Amino acid sequence: MPKRWIPPIMTLVLLALAGCAGPAEVYRDANMDFGALHTVAIMPLANLTRETSAAERVRDVFTTKLLATGALYVIPPGEVARGISRVGISNPVAPSTEELTKVAGVIKADAVITGTVKEYGEVRSGSSAANSISLSFQLLETQTGKVVWSASTTMGGIGITDRLFGGGGEPMNDITERAVNDAIKKLFQ
């Protein structure tokens, strides 16, 4: 092969590989000092799925796992509920900046986490079925109401083994735990 062909071929290979890369799933505010955050409140999550308890289940797992890291203190859900009720937030899954500042003052939180459960439960493709979960979280700094971290994660779904050999994939709770752990990893990376 002539040597002059090597640069264009290499360029094509690099472009092809770049095309395989997934979209960036994490945003971090470069100016934010995450070490200054000690106490966070996890707001009720938005539920875009048909499973009515999906948001509460994910919030419960996220609260326990985040607390178990020992890096942040998570305000108990009952105290968050009191703050929401006291401030009178009409839509706690998407609070305004003003509401956020107020609720953080009531429950004494340094930051607030909001999120969305986009997918939760069984997905089907042809004769194959498997459990899948898709989540996104945002960390909002309470002084300004600015989003300082945002991440999304998707776990489960139909893999090649499910297509070839059938089976229902992993149990929903295992997938939820993996997805939550992935999101926490992205927060501390």
Add this chain to the structure above:
Amino acid sequence: MPSRNSFSSLVAALLVLLVAGCAPLRRAAWTGDEAGNAEGGVAILPLQNLSGGTAPVTELRQELARRLALRGMKILPEAQLEQFMARHRLRYVGGMDAATAQALRRETGARGVLITEVELYRTPFPPRVALTSRLVTTEETPRIVRMESVALSGDDAPGLLGVGLVRRPQEVTDRALQLLAEALTGGKPQPIPRVPLGSDSVYLARPLDPGRSYRVAVLPFFDKGSHGYAGEILALHFIGELVRQGRFQVIEPGTVREDLLRYRIIMEDGVSLADAELLFGMLSTDLILTGEVNDFEDLQGAQAAPKVDFSALLLERSSRRAVWSMGDHRTGMDRVHFFDIGRITTASALAAGMVHQAVEESLGR
């Protein structure tokens, strides 16, 4: 040398004795009246049914009382207890508040109350029964002195070719009541299954002071599943485990319930710090345990595995913060690698194992 006739007689006598030994033990006749003077005895409250289905609570109570009496427990006659309950319009049998406990002691002489909950009662194959009992004193401040649980299923030990399967519900119920009666009267309690939890399932801010005794109030858990009584069952398992640990003075749930009702404390989505503050003061407690249950399912069928998913939170009075939390999801098949070895057959046993593991590992001495 003995003669042929005397040898035959000896063999016959031995055979008769052997056959007599194989005969099932006849139930010793016992009625509540035979308890006689119940001064200083135990009042066995009617059973609370938390199974979500029907259960023969009257028969279970009578049988439990009979077995306890046979093991030497002095029982308050049923008629006397019924009169007391009618006089005081006592309808809630899941706990004992201080005023009722004192009245019971004053009017009947009973020094203790046995409060029993039916957590599970299923008769289709495999029959399943789960019971929890606690012995509470009738002192000025009721105190839990002993708490035991038993959970059995007809397919706990199927053995080779299913020879160990128990198909008759009565057999499982009798065995469960016998184990419970033995455990409550100083016998060996039913072993708690070992359920390893994930390393990231438990959070402990700092170890509790090993030299100190803590007063703990356990609030009913929020049941977010479909069981209906799972919150109360989980709270009972935590109470039992904390009592067994020995370092915690667990406040009788009846007292906690009475205070929650008296001060009209309604908790939405968990206990808030304001509620906790009030409860710390009212109950003079150091710690408050609360939580929520997402799943508590006993699926019917020989191979069906129970499912338990819950989280718990321990709030401390001095720091007004959560000092311990845990959350996990387990099924009865998690420990099984082959031949169903390690299978847990009831949600009650699974929950007991999870609670034991979490408390023992992080809050035990």
